[in-house]
Amino acid sequence: MNKLLTVIVDDHPIVIEGLKTLLKNEDNLEIVGSFSNAAQLLSYLSRNPVNLILLDVTLPDIGGMELCKMVKEKFPDTTILIISNHTERSIIMQTIQNGASGYLLKNSSLEELRQCITGAIKGTICYSKEVVEIISRPTKNQLRGAPQLTRREKQVLSLLAQGKTSQNIAQELFLSPLTVDTHRRNLIQKFEVKNVAEMIAAAHREQLL
Amino acid sequence: MNKLLTVIVDDHPIVIEGLKTLLKNEDNLEIVGSFSNAAQLLSYLSRNPVNLILLDVTLPDIGGMELCKMVKEKFPDTTILIISNHTERSIIMQTIQNGASGYLLKNSSLEELRQCITGAIKGTICYSKEVVEIISRPTKNQLRGAPQLTRREKQVLSLLAQGKTSQNIAQELFLSPLTVDTHRRNLIQKFEVKNVAEMIAAAHREQLL
């Protein structure tokens, strides 16, 4: 089997050197080039065959995200592995959407790197362990999550969103206005907001209205 | 060019089969999955790249509307086409507002479907013929419409939604609290609501926040 023709794209020379060293002894892989920006890579690709690209997402000229997309359009048979420090879920998901076959953090072990490369070449998408964690843990928006509301509180919230005053609500629910007031205060505490206006906005964001 | 990776989400197996059959012979599109509820779709999306989602709005678990929004937040590059039987204007408009790239009725022709898919992928929003008719005749709701707000009013509205008091806002905008008060009152009048809480809810409905 031919060796995998591999290039590295990263604007940190140190990272390039590190990867080169790490992969020097891999016998099914040969590093044929390394570039510090997108233009260099594209120029090289148009002249030479490449099987695998190890790509950083932060580059001086084009965002790695777009670059990934461009490369995949022109050279769909080339496998792209993202090697990055970004731990934001959205960025990771986006790169995959743009055609990358995997995502590794720069502190990944050689073992993980090797595993991801072989996986990616076979066509599967491959993440390093930490990345899997990031993907599987819901976003902080979901993490903080909508507060747990009681039945009564939901009722009161909904009536507040209709512009009703405590008195109105009390009449409607056959309660003392003071009780409604308590519910209102508990709601504001649960939502961790300053007043009803902000609470309505928050409730809307959390799809509670 | 790669084939468009397409998934179908509908709780009617018959619709799924129908769409599959219709699209089987499209050579620039490949159906890689079909799901009967939102949870299945989300789980698949987190693991696999998808270019196009054909989505029904009525699903057993989450409303297609919310689902649409969620998907677009997490995977903004995925194109969503709504395929539905709902002919209510508000629903159609809402899906578009939530990030869908088009809306078709289930009785649309293959020709229309094809046209909408190519259009949507290119970034334009695409409706089938009947849907265009529905949209073009405005409803009484649309007649009342969202109020016309001035620049300052929008600012104040936004800050109110953040739970700020008139004093806070005044400081932030270098105004007299009394001025902010005036803006607030004008806003409440324009929205024809009773207080700020209801206004925030209304503003959210009209997609002004």
Next chain:
DNA sequence: TGAAAAATACCTAAAAACCAGTAGAAAAAA
């Protein structure tokens, strides 16, 4: 340039919301 719209600011007073507690009864969960 002149009219209309928007932004600014003020007054008064009542109504409502917000804050910080407490506490008994009812319902749900352990």
Next chain:
DNA sequence: TTTTTTCTACTGGTTTTTAGGTATTTTTCA
């Protein structure tokens, strides 16, 4: 059945909003 949560209601006090106005200065645009 005991414990916990939820629902109920209260005291007392402060801050903010709301409702009725009026009025000057900027901006905008026709």
